[in-house]
Amino acid sequence: MAASTVRLLTHHDVCRALxxxxxxxxxxxxxxALSAGEVVQPIRSSLLVGPExxxxxxxxxxxxxxxxxxxxxxxxxxxxxxxxxxxxxATILLFDDQTGMLRAVMDGSHITxxxxxxVSAVAVRHLAQAPVRRMALFGSxxxxxxxxxxxxxxxxxxxxxxxxxxxxxxSAFVRELAPEVAPTLVASPTPEAAxxxxxxxxxxxxxxxxxxxxxxxxxxxxxxSVGACRHDHREMDPDLVAAARLVVDxxxxxxxxxxxxxxxxxxxxxxxxxxxxxxGALVRSxxxxxxxxxxxxxxxxxxxxxxxVAVAHLVFERALADDLGTQVSL
Numbered sequence: 001m002a003a004s005t006v007r008l009l010t011h012h013d014v015c016r017a018l019x020x021x022x023x024x025x026x027x028x029x030x031x032x033a034l035s036a037g038e039v040v041q042p043i044r045s046s047l048l049v050g051p052e053x054x055x056x057x058x059x060x061x062x063x064x065x066x067x068x069x070x071x072x073x074x075x076x077x078x079x080x081x082x083x084x085x086x087x088x089x090a091t092i093l094l095f096d097d098q099t100g101m102l103r104a105v106m107d108g109s110h111i112t113x114x115x116x117x118x119v120s121a122v123a124v125r126h127l128a129q130a131p132v133r134r135m136a137l138f139g140s141x142x143x144x145x146x147x148x149x150x151x152x153x154x155x156x157x158x159x160x161x162x163x164x165x166x167x168x169x170x171s172a173f174v175r176e177l178a179p180e181v182a183p184t185l186v187a188s189p190t191p192e193a194a195x196x197x198x199x200x201x202x203x204x205x206x207x208x209x210x211x212x213x214x215x216x217x218x219x220x221x222x223x224x225s226v227g228a229c230r231h232d233h234r235e236m237d238p239d240l241v242a243a244a245r246l247v248v249d250x251x252x253x254x255x256x257x258x259x260x261x262x263x264x265x266x267x268x269x270x271x272x273x274x275x276x277x278x279x280g281a282l283v284r285s286x287x288x289x290x291x292x293x294x295x296x297x298x299x300x301x302x303x304x305x306x307x308x309v310a311v312a313h314l315v316f317e318r319a320l321a322d323d324l325g326t327q328v329s330l
Contacts, residue, residue: 009106009315009325017318018110023118023311024125024154028283030063030310031122031249035280039063039306043253052079055230061305062097068313069097072108072305078206086142087206088112092312102330104316108308111315113142115307117150119249119279120202120224123299124154126282127247127289128200128222131157135183136194138211139204140165140173143226147202152181155200160184164194166207192216202226208233208259214240219294225260226301233259236298242269244298245276245289253302260300 009017033039041061049056060071074090081087090108095101124132132155137144140163152158161183163170170187178185188194195201195216203225205211214237217223223244228235241260248254254261255272264270276289279299289297319325 004101004330005327006102006330007104007316007319007325007327009104009319011107011110013319013324014107014110014315017315017322017324018114018311021314023114024121024150026310026314027115027118027122027307030306031119031278031280032284033063033065033280034250034304034306035278035284038065041250041305043256044305049077052077054078059305059308061309063306063309063313064097066310066313067097068094068309070094070309070312072112072308072312074108074112088142092308094309094312094316104312104319104325106312106315106325108312111308111311112303113146114150115311116143116226116301116303117146119301119303119307120147120226120299121150121154122283123224123247123279123301124151124200124222126279127297127299128155129220129290129293131155132199133157133159134198134200135161136188136198136201137161137163137204138165138191138194138202139227140167140170141204141206143204144173145177147204147226148177148181151200151202152183156182158183158200160186162186162188162194162198164188164191166205166211200224203235205235207235210234210237212240213237214243217296219296221296223296223298224301225298226303228259229257229302231257231259231262234263236260238264238267238269240296241298242274244296245291246274247277247279247282247289247297247299248275249279249301249304251275251278253304254300257302258300
């Protein structure tokens with residue numbers, strides 16, 4: 001059997017390949033293709049590990065129009081903070097979609113960070129009411145950082161970002177990131193102080209319990225929920241989800257994986273048709289999801305394999321063009 005040649009791409013290689021790339025537009029196209037039925041993507045398969053119920057997830061996808069076939073392996077160990085390690089690790093494998101031959105193995109952690117933030121920026125582009133002046137950011141980890149950069153770039157009208165975290169002292173976060181973005185960063189003492197009168201609320205916490213209450217959310221606001229990607233976790237007050245016009249990245253995944261949605265249905269608060277649309281469908285149609293300027297919109301982002309594979313395929317193309325990474329024979 002002939003040996004296959006595989007390109008290994010490190011975190012540094014991936015960052016170099018993505019420098020200057022418009023990931024927001026790439027994610028618009030990927031989500032649009034998914035909602036149009038042009039992507040083969042099963043729901044994520046997850047294995048729970050040990051007493052802390054850490055997660056090993058498998059996320060494959062095939063984008064035929066791009067000849068992009070791949071899978072991400074991701075682990076989530078929330079106890080890693082005590083070890084001085086990130087909670088998430090990810091590796092992406094790309095295959096030739098004609099032969100099945102392995103073409104590339106690359107670090108997926110940076111891709112996960114930036115593609116998730118880019119999808120949230122897509123949501124802001126299509127679901128927020130302009131101009132967005134005040135943003136609340138719940139969280140202080142890697143996703144909080146990537147979201148701050150992506151959304152501040154997408155919405156230069158933002159004047160102030162109020163940051164709150166359930167776990168960390170925010171002074172270091174604010175000191176580090178304030179010089180990197182145009183809006184004024186403010187450390188909020190409470191989640192309510194952060195959320196009140198915000199046009200946009202972004203939730204990127206690892207909390208299994210709701211951190212945002214309905215009564216704190218102003219009419220017309222957009223809430224982007226990125227945490228609580230398990231059926232037994234919630235990030236939002238159930239009354240908020242029930243009252244909002246709900247948009248998701250994948251309807252099939254949301255009805256299985258999103259605790260904010262799965263538990264709401266189980267409690268009889270709403271049915272599956274409470275999901276108004278997938279974000280990709282709205283991107284393609286341009287139809288507004290709001291019926292009134294006072295409607296609250298919630299976008300539930302679970303993170304999808306199509307996003308990872310689309311970005312990884314682009315990284316591979318740029319790595320070939322710029323001779324990035326190391327080639328090995330298996």
